[in-house]
Amino acid sequence: MRWITDREDAERTLADARECAASDDANSADPGLVRLTFEDIEVMAAGFFSLPKKLMVLSDEPTFRYIVLKPDPVTYFFVHFGKYSIIEFSREDSQESYTAALNEDPGGSPADALIFNWSEYVILSSSKKWFIHGVRTDRSGTGARLFVPGAWVNEVKSVKPHFHTDEETMDQPRTQ
Numbered sequence: 001m002r003w004i005t006d007r008e009d010a011e012r013t014l015a016d017a018r019e020c021a022a023s024d025d026a027n028s029a030d031p032g033l034v035r036l037t038f039e040d041i042e043v044m045a046a047g048f049f050s051l052p053k054k055l056m057v058l059s060d061e062p063t064f065r066y067i068v069l070k071p072d073p074v075t076y077f078f079v080h081f082g083k084y085s086i087i088e089f090s091r092e093d094s095q096e097s098y099t100a101a102l103n104e105d106p107g108g109s110p111a112d113a114l115i116f117n118w119s120e121y122v123i124l125s126s127s128k129k130w131f132i133h134g135v136r137t138d139r140s141g142t143g144a145r146l147f148v149p150g151a152w153v154n155e156v157k158s159v160k161p162h163f164h165t166d167e168e169t170m171d172q173p174r175t176q
Contacts, residue, residue: 001093001101004065004086010073013086017067017122017131024133024145033130033147036156036163040134040143043123044102044115049095051146052123054159056091058152059129063090066102070120081106085114 004010023029042048043066052064068085071077077085087101102115111117123132130152134144146163148156156163 001090001097002088003083004088005083010078010084010086013065013067013124014069014073014084016128017065017069017124020122020124020128020131020147021069021120021133024147029147032149034150034153034165036146036148036153036160036165038144038146038160038163040137042144043121043132043134044099046099047095049089049093049098051156051159052089053091054155055125055130055148055152058148058155059125059127061125061127061129063088064123064125065089066114067122067124068114068118068120069122071117077106077112080109081112083107085118087114 004013020029024035029035056062056064066087066089067073068077071085073085077083083106085106089098089101103113106112106114114121119136121132121134123134125131130146130148132144132146137143146156153165
């Protein structure tokens with residue numbers, strides 16, 4: 001695990017993360033990707049790290065990045081802490097190191113740990129073969145979307161069976 005402190009690296013990562021977030025917001029992600037919806041805070045829960053580990057294996061990538069987009073990674077986070085709200089994780093990391101990193105005091109302000117101070121995040125593979133976009137919401141079961149190639153959906157559901165595709169959501173009866 002490592003915090004991103006290099007400006008050029010951060011700018012590239014932020015551009016990619018913002019592109020992914022915008023494609024989700026506009027419902028215009030790569031048509032080869034399937035969207036699965038889940039609870040926005042689950043990325044902070046015990047056991048979540050098994051999913052990005054599985055996705056790193058499927059995409060044959062050694063790392064992924066967790067990026068908080070709001071509050072702003074440059075005008076807020078970098079200004080106050082001298083680093084960006086971007087953490088890179090590798091296959092060698094564990095659930096414990098993932099949880100510890102998200103809970104880490106960025107520098108004199110424990111309340112600004114990434115697990116607490118966010119309203120929008122992206123979790124991104126370097127190739128953008130998969131990504132997660134989360135927006136804090138008060139609606140249960142929503143707020144985060146995982147985008148993966150269609151061929152990976154069963155693999156994802158083997159790790160996170162409660163994630164649901166848009167089609168599965170439409171098949172559910174509405175509750176009042």
